[in-house]
Amino acid sequence: MRCGYFDADLCRSCSELATPYDAQLAAKDAAVRDALADHPAYDRIGWEAPVASAQQAFRNKAKMVVSGSVDAPVLGIWDPRTGGTDLRGCPLYSEAVHGLLEVLAGFVTTAGLTPYDVGDRRGELKHVLVTESPDGEHLVRLVLRSTEALPRVRKHLPGLLAAAPSVRGVSVNLLPEHKAVLEGEEEVVLTEAETLPMRLGAVTLHLRPRSFFQTNTAVATALYEEAVAWTADLDPASVLDLYCGVGGFALHLAAPGRSVHGVEVSEDAVASARRSAAEAGLDATFAAGDATAGDLPAADLVVVNPPRRGIGADLAARIDASSARALLYSSCHAGSLARDLRHLPSWTPRRVRVLDMFPHTRHYEVLTLLLRD
Ligand SMILES: C[S@@+](CC[C@H](N)C(=O)[O-])C[C@H]1O[C@@H](n2cnc3c(N)ncnc32)[C@H](O)[C@@H]1O
Structure with missing residues (x-):
């Protein structure tokens, strides 16, 4: 991508713009591999090729x-x-x-x-x-x-x-x-309109002004679809989506006969998620609250998608001790992901994939599927 602002040194937000796009993707993949290199089950990880983004006009x-x-x-x-x-x-x-x-x-x-x-x-x-x-x-x-x-x-x-x-x-x-x-x-x-309907594949998410939403719609869609594909064989009867935002993972993972519950600190985002679930006739409930506090509701599949700081040792330990069969960890920071995985000793990362949510920067999203040993 050429950018006149970058060339004129007026804006350096796209710090990696001078690096060819393939090399940017390879560097992000390498950064995640580096961060997880010390994991005891590193050799058992199935690495999948990074998901590329459009190189321009991708920010929503x-x-x-x-x-x-x-x-x-x-x-x-x-x-x-x-x-x-x-x-x-x-x-x-x-x-x-x-x-x-x-x-x-x-x-x-x-x-x-x-x-x-x-x-x-x-x-x-x-x-x-x-x-x-x-x-x-x-x-x-x-x-x-x-x-x-x-x-x-x-x-x-x-x-x-x-x-x-x-x-x-x-x-x-x-x-x-x-x-x-x-x-x-x-x-x-x-x-009159309070929300912006974001149609992502089969699911329409309602975005309210103060709710978090992934900034790259196409790559966010790929992320949610990957979550569905990676867990299809497991066919979980219940899903718990922690840090659920407006319900991207929860609503994509909802299916007949499956109960889905999301927890999110923003009341606005929870209101949006409830509205989307009701409109789509999906069996999904949402609660406003701190995902790191209180009892962890039982579920076959737990999804976590925390801010950069990660989920922390306490929540990780509770997930470790839970009855969940599978854990999907979507992270925007491989350092905190690696730290959290140390507090999940009974889980093995099986599939890892970088999704390039933020081209031309060093940032990315990384999805990890963990299963019990
Ligand atoms: C990276 S976003 C993920 C949102 C959502 N999973 C998605 O795909 O759009 C992290 C979300 O965690 C929420 N959050 C931050 N701290 C939280 C906490 N302690 N408990 C619950 N939600 C929290 C934020 O409001 C934000 O919506």
């Missing part, structure tokens, strides 16, 4: 820091050298997102949204967040410092929706603190 989420001025907003990354670098044409996004970012830049001017100035802590609009569904619909979120600009956003919303008919939902997120985070706790939904 654009997270743009807003700087510049009302009349000339900059949507991109904050850079003290330039006072903000505009990345509206970033090749990781689809052409539809490029067009929508142009419309949103115009909206900043029309609605008089003063970009937040990180240096003097003044201004209102901090970030513009856009999510794209596989059907080409969009969810737009404006992260504001306060409610000061909210009436103007409401007033000009019909114009925005007319100019960008692909926009299904718009919300304002309030982030009053001066903090290096993307969003705050409070979300004000401005449109």
